[in-house]
Amino acid sequence: xxxxxxxxxxxxxxxxxxxxxxxxxxxxxxxxxxxxxxxxxxxxxxxxxxxxxxxxxxxxxxxxxxxxxxxxxxxxxxxxxxxxxxxxxxxxxxxxxxxxxxxxxxxxxxxxxx
Amino acid sequence: xxxxxxxxxxxxxxxxxxxxxxxxxxxxxxxxxxxxxxxxxxxxxxxxxxxxxxxxxxxxxxxxxxxxxxxxxxxxxxxxxxxxxxxxxxxxxxxxxxxxxxxxxxxxxxxxx
Numbered sequence: 033x034x035x036x037x038x039x040x041x042x043x044x045x046x047x048x049x050x051x052x053x054x055x056x057x058x059x060x061x062x063x064x065x066x067x068x069x070x071x072x073x074x075x076x077x078x079x080x081x082x083x084x085x086x087x088x089x090x091x092x093x094x095x096x097x098x099x100x101x102x103x104x105x106x107x108x109x110x111x112x113x114x115x116x117x118x119x120x121x122x123x124x125x126x127x128x129x130x131x132x133x134x135x136x137x138x139x140x141x142x143x144x145x146x
Numbered sequence: 147x148x149x150x151x152x153x154x155x156x157x158x159x160x161x162x163x164x165x166x167x168x169x170x171x172x173x174x175x176x177x178x179x180x181x182x183x184x185x186x187x188x189x190x191x192x193x194x195x196x197x198x199x200x201x202x203x204x205x206x207x208x209x210x211x212x213x214x215x216x217x218x219x220x221x222x223x224x225x226x227x228x229x230x231x232x233x234x235x236x237x238x239x240x241x242x243x244x245x246x247x248x249x250x251x252x253x254x255x256x257x258x259x
Contacts, residue, residue, distance in 0.1 A: 036188075068250070073252065074252055075149070075150065075237070075250040075251045075252040075253060076189075076237065076239075076250035077250070078248055078249075122189065133191050133194065133202065134179075134181075134189075134191065135188075135191070136181075136188050136189040136190075137188065138186075138187065138188045139188075139189075
């Protein structure tokens, strides 16, 4: 069965600093990978996804993620964090063959300090 | 385009009571999913509807949970009787065929006391 590990439960960064959120997955085949963000009081919003092709994926709000098959990783990055990026971020993998069921990581809470 | 909506946003009930959560998917989305996040844990899949049919209910924790999607539009998730461990945030998501769970609602926070 597939699994997703987000090793950092909480991360604090200064506004304007760069950000990298880690995600490792375990899945036997080529995965479909996602990053979602949940801001306070909001639903889960899709930031970006990887299905195939270019391993560097651009998303909304200035985020990007890189798929590294050799490391089973799909880390999320942003070069300069804004205070509005404070939220909880979830990495997820979807089973192939119809990619219906989403398996989520435990989430990383991002705090942005002035 | 209206997003996925869920009602209520928050529900506090006593152990043994019944609660019904509602999800209205994006219009035209045949796929509807329920997920749950228990405090401090991962968001877990509960079940998946395609139109009014249950495609996969492997994540439903036990027979106290009943999900319906009459007419293939909105869905309800009933918990009867509620137990303390049912507390958490229940998310609904919808998508067109083949997209996976892409559009999530804001969730319903259920607290069982």
